[in-house]
Amino acid sequence: MLADQPTSPLYDVEPVNSKKRREQLYEPRKKIFPKRANGRFRKFKWLVMLITLAIYYITPWIRWDRGPFAPDQAVLVDLANRRFYFFFIEIWPQEFYYVAGLLVMAGIGLFLVTSTVGRAWCGYACPQTVWVDLFLVVERAIEGERNNRIKLDAAPWSFDKLWKRVSKHTIWLLIGVGTGGAWIFYFADAPSLLQSVATLQAPAVAYITIAILTATTYTFGGLMREQVCTYMCPWPRIQGAMLDEHSLTVTYNDWRGEPRSRHAKKAIAENKSVGDCVDCNACVVVCPMGIDIRDGQQLECITCALCIDACDDVMTRLGKEQGLISYATLKDYNANMALAMGTGQVVQPARIRDKLSGKLVDAIKLTDWRSIVRPRTVVYFIGWTAIGLAMVTALALRSPLSINVLHDRNPQYVQMRDGSISNGYDIKILNMTPEPRTVMLRIEGLEGATLTAGDQTASATAIELQLAPDKVMSLRAFVQVPAEFLPTSQTRFIVGVASTDGAVRSETETTFDVPEHK
The missing domain is CATH 2.60.40.10 (Immunoglobulins)
Incomplete structure (x- = not known):
């Protein structure tokens, strides 16, 4: 049902990293205050964040009995004795080819993920994304949701602002210390090293490493955030070679959303075409990269799909089908666009909906997860599997x-x-x-x-x-x-x-x- 005022909040916001701002070569950074999203992709991100952080912080404390003559830490990089222990596997210096094999598998795995679902690695499991999410949890807990944070940032200094900022940055620094501390525990017996660090008896390199990782974690996760992905990471520029017309990427389906209108009923009365997008900017305010997905594919997009959650929520409130923003292939997008435009040069909303039911016509191609399986991805998977099997076989057959x-x-x-x-x-x-x-x-x-x-x-x-x-x-x-x-x-x-x-x-x-x- 159409209404003059949608039953969804409208946000008067301009994307921080819009096309217009990118035209300026030395445009100063504008802070991003992402709104918390709710939905299936946000839940999946929470799950991935919890799993990856748990693995990182807990793994050094897992014990593994190797007898009285070997360390009992499950995962240990023993630089002094030139060993790498991973549960029941022990790698010696002359077996570095196993590490090389893992790096090759990681590279092929990254190619496989990117060619199927775009930069999903960046949006869900990249350490930068995971720690930024963790820092945002702290920020929201102390300063409140998006509007409260914007108001606090613009407010003059006061006791309330001071203690909130001090509290937030203190916790960020503690997270940085924990990150650096967890890292050094992979290189020595964790309980013993923790005691040495606490009593100031650890080697100087341990304190230097903690200090460096504390500084980088605090800077990258708390201060730079999206700038690390946009300017420091090479992967956004490499990923273009990994994508093809069958790759699933987060896409604004403008064949359905255009023309946008916040006052659909008035536009229809004036005999104007109206798309499903109500121009509420919900997709913009949840984006951690500060972009507008409606501008099309962009280098900054990390495929976190939070804009999908935000838009689906709006569509549900308006009684419309979800999927205005969705995972879609370029091939299906072009087919839907051709259907919506017909022989004309603009999108015609009437062409994609059944006149009686008002629902999308059957000819519309929705997200097809079957596109994941195709020759390119099969070749990646076979290569990845072959290397893995070769390494497992070599480990199983090697002589002690x-x-x-x-x-x-x-x-x-x-x-x-x-x-x-x-x-x-x-x-x-x-x-x-x-x-x-x-x-x-x-x-x-x-x-x-x-x-x-x-x-x-x-x-x-x-x-x-x-x-x-x-x-x-x-x-x-x-x-x-x-x-x-x-x-x-x-x-x-x-x-x-x-x-x-x-x-x-x-x-x-x-x-x-x-x-x-x-």
Whole structure:
């Protein structure tokens, strides 16, 4: 039902980051006071915010029993011992390719999300967005809703304004301290480091890190906010290459909303066409980026969809269908626009509604989530899955023992008095388990050869060694071949290390050098 005055609040507001303001190269920043939105997308943002913040702040305190010889923190970046612990997974420096694989997966995942639902990462899970949301919760709790905050900002300084501002910024700083504190707990045992920090006995680097992250969190989340996304982050400029006509993006459906009118009944009486948009600006006042989605796709839009919640609420109050602002593909938008315009050059609202029921005609294409599945996204998903499966398989099949053998370069061999030849080697054996391990060092594929290693004085084809937990054993070894078994040229053979029960094994190939026969 149409009415002269919609039963929805009207906001006389100009978008802070409107097209007109963007034309000014050095336009000073204008503060944004976003109104709190309510709806399904806002609820989803609350959920994502709670989950991500909980993961960040709680993870360092989760314990994971790895035995008496390893740290019991579930997630730990142990820089001193060059280890990365993630629950039951332990990554060593030479296995950095796992970290590289995770970074590649993160990149492909970002491409996948962007090509399907636009900058949803920016709008929901980006740390900048999450912490700005958290800071806004504090701001609203202390200073009130949008109108109250605008009034307070414009008011002269008073005791009320002073204590509210001091309270707000104090809590923001405490959040910054908590953010920096949580970060350093990923690099040392959290309970021990907390005690050291509290008693001023922690290393200087811990306090420096907390100070830097406190300053950046406070500045980016409390003071700069949308400017970080617009000017500092490169992703808004990259995302254009990720989108196509099948990507779902937050869209103002002007084929339905135009022409706008706050006085629809009067316009109809004057025989003027009227769209569904009542120009209430509800979509503008909830936008954390300060844009008007009705201006079309913009670099600043982070696809948080809060404008959808605000507009849906207005449409419901007016008794109209939701979706004036919605997730839509460019292909469907163009089809709907062609239907609304017909052969003319302007939108004709009568073309998109049934004359009897007043509802949108069936030919209108609404949000089609099936567009997510298409060749481009399938390729991204297959690539992402393949890398993930390869990493999981490699982790499952990797041996907890590793051996490296380096042949002496000078001299390459030594001829003994009895005519036998001896070669020297530097051997490193890595025990990647948190328990001591007894292993056998063996040589294979070299007939008649014997091995002497470490403090062993007797020669044998296999030597028993005791490996410390999570340590590298370095030792000198010599392989000797009697004269009657000497090969005629350089010979390759295997040096292997295995647990006493043979369940775990690692081996590598090296060479045995002999004098050249002319």
